Amino acid sequence: MSTYEALPLSVDRETASEIIHDRPPRRRKVGVLTPAYVASRAVTYVIMAVTILLTVYPLIWMVLGGFKSGSEFYANIWGLPSSLDFSNFVYSWNAGNLGQKFINSIVVTLGTMALVLPITSMAGYALAKIRFRGRRAIYVFILLGIMVPFGVIAIPVFTVIVDLGLLNTLVGLVLVYTANAIPLGVFLMYSFFESIPDELEEAAQVDGCSPFGAFFRIILPLARPGLATQVILTGTSVWNEYFMASLLIHQDSLQTLPLGLVIFTSRFGTNYPQLFAALTIVTLPMIILYLSAQKQFISGLAAGAVKG
Amino acid sequence: MPSTTRVRRAVALATALVVAATLAACSSGGGSDQAGCHLSFMASADRPTAEQDAYKEVFADFEKAYNCTVDTTFEGTWDQITQQLTAARLASQQVNLFVSGTASRDLAKAGLSMDLTQCIAPFKDRFLDSALAPYTVDNHNWAIPMSSTDTSAIFYNADMFAQLGIQPPTTFQELVDAGDKISAAQGIVPIIHQGKSPWYWPMWYMSTFAQTSGNKSIQYTEDFLSGKRQFDSPEEVQALNDLAKFTQDGLLDQTTLDTDEQGMFASFLQGKAAMFYGLTPSLINLEQGNPTFKIGVFQFPKVVSDASVAPQVGGGPENGISIASFAPEATKVMSCQLLEFMSRPDEAKKILDPGNPLVPSVKSVPATANEPLAPQLTSEFIPNTITFLDWIWPSQVNDAVTSAITDVMYNGKSGDDAAKSVQAALDKLVAEEDYKFDWWTAWTNDDWAKVSFPSDMKIDVTS
């Protein structure tokens, strides 16, 4: 038996719930507060605190930077701003026309999700669960896509989009992003479906479901953790993508947020407080979204990892 | 006044909306319809919003005068213009005017921009000769300069200098002495440079080479690129060795290598460095940081003893506006008219003002009143400004020179070895890509015809 089967399946559901509710794990009880025990906990807490500081502080610094004035930024780079002055935020929002760009970014990100999730789930399921001629070839073919450096096929991709008449359209951008996300997505979904016992599907088929039916009614709902992982990975990369967008979009009204940020840089002298205000405006929604759904994301990712 | 600007804005906005609607309605084809005159302008987005608005305002004025709409696209950064233009051309998107800047020679070579010699002949005298020069190759103009003419200068903390009793140095030895005093008194590095960005290294070499070559650096550079001269000739090697002294004598340190413009400003403004070698636009941006001390400026010091040699530095107007050769034929004369229109005194002032020009490329536009050093820079520095060499070098050579400079300054490489590596880079370029410096000599009449205006073209020239 390989180690892949070593994981008892029965644990999964329990683990998932444990992760969702963040119950502390069951470990052997240590009754006595030995010095070694206390020291080890103290060290752990210190490491935790330092790590949290390391991860969160740069973000806070960016937000605070948006409140500083031009001269204050240089005089007081790491300190707190002297006042909570929102003028940089207001300026950035207006000067960058960020409202329109927000809408474009949301449309592109949701559009990509709407394509990537079903496409990768179907492919992953078919490749993992339906035994048909050529499935291994297809799987290898799609996985090869992970190794293609996307940046360097940019010009040919651009030509394809032009040939399709999709230059300067958000649809073109969505298609390119979708293609970019598919190889990893298929891999994730494949690993995930693989770990689901065949019996479930067989039972569904016995109940009269077609393979399609079994997929949509029984299997897809079980695949939520895999989907959550993809939402995090694909969602953030699409939201933040600059290079392809700069090639495919040449119309102010269609620009996405990363394109809009260019206006805050300059060949001579970037106004950092304004740039930070703009970066904050762009980053914060993602962080809020993440914080509000972090349990789903984290538990999805965790369950996906354990199962996959 | 405010109300008229508002009206103008509204008109501009309405125009933009109409244009957008038209664009949305038809699939952005060639736009060859004769009926409505329509032009398209493209520039990078990393410029002040005030400047972008000024362009739009000028185009609205143009529409009123010539009944021809001009839509604008501001996107990407200044070094992406070739990329953007390639994209537009492959997509057969209409582009008439674009800000070519440093890429103007590459684009001319590729046959993408129009030869403007004939177009601008009637109004050429509106521009400073020194501003037009960088966009002129073998007496053909490929762009009109529409910005401040930048020059390079060493900016210093005048209060600190006064306090330590240091006079602005004129020779390298004086600079070293000043540096020693500063390090001893303040414990800081005398000069900071934005060395993180590779673009800003060649200006050092340009300055020493201008002197070691006896003010023949442009000539020597063209000779080198056309294979008539080796880069490891004594003048080039000496120029690199002179640069090595800047680090050897403690004027610059390792910090410079990962300092960008903001880091440089911050160092200078907080008194952690006494001087920086920069371009004039930096000065304008520096003042946004409200310096608490007086800023002074002096020329790059003399590294050679020959009194007849002048301390020249690199410069040029950042924005050059070109006309795309792949635009519909019918729009080309009108595009030239637009160039003429933009360079009229009132219109040019609108475009140049947001950049606080120290030395406006259009003669009729007054220099900014916001900068106390402007008169000094104009009278003393501009006469000693020559075209940036990195506008002449192909990018591979520029890259090699940049490496050569940092190698001699920081990695202990000898000037001779470094110079050889630059020569090798050019040799490789010639061998691998058939690089030809004087590409224009190989152009056929056909090639020229594609980038030339109709010989009977007529435009209005008003002043």
Place this chain on the structure above:
Amino acid sequence: MTTQTFPSTPQVRKRRVMTLTRQRTMTGWLMALPAVVFASVFIFYPLARGAWVSLFRWDGLSADMTWVGLRNYVNVFNDPIYWDAIGHTFQYAIGVTVIKNVLALVLAVLLNRKLRGRGFFRVATFIPVIMSFVVVGILWSWIFNPTFGLLNGLLNAVGLESWIHGWLSDPSIALWSVISVDVWKWTGFHIVIILAGLQSIPEELDEAAALDGAGRFRIFWNITLPMLRPVLTFSILMSLVGAFVSNYDLVKVMTGGGPSHSTEVALTWIVNTTFSGLNVGKANAMSMILFLLVIAIGALQLRVMTRRNDISR
């Protein structure tokens, strides 16, 4: 494995199975088709086109391309910067993969017990995952700044002046500085994965081992680690995926490949060759070589990714 369930039954059943097989093949292809189409149109067709362009000399601007056969490839082989960049690319990919996973494993093991604020920790360390590399790059450039940087300031404050470095200017460590930022961004992601793996290990196993008198380290080595293997494999795969080909943004923002190409990775050099060098043919030759190299390395990866049902069944 269930593929071998063809029953040795009468002809009638066999025919039914045949149609079932055909139906399965149809369904399988149909469901995989969209993914295949997307990958073909937007990844492999462009790749093939890139391969074609790599046989020409082309500046990307002019209308005409000049056929040069394999000359671009010869030129790439003679381009020392490219091979340095390839070296950096591998150093980056392997460095990032190893450090992320080791760090995440250590932190996850530390965290795998009753601790106050553990949930908060997990949420906080995950935040960098959702930030863009551009934002991350700008923030860390300031932290590494030699004069104002938080890092040097901190070292100064705690009396470790000798540790102060030009983090991004010293060619010998600049690449490691960039790598550390990549690690910073992704470690939270791997902590979540590995922690989940740790929590799924039945506690009884540890307890039994402890009763047998095994030390903590031995328990970790002999029980935890083997039990964790599938999850670690997944975690390593996730960090290896794209590790060779997704470093462009960060390097571009933080160092632009400098100083003296010491942080140049294949992608930055390819993009530079395309858009500054205006040598699209050569850039495409570089892309093809990079692709082949990554495939060679990736073959192993591909094997792990596809082998799951082969090894045990």
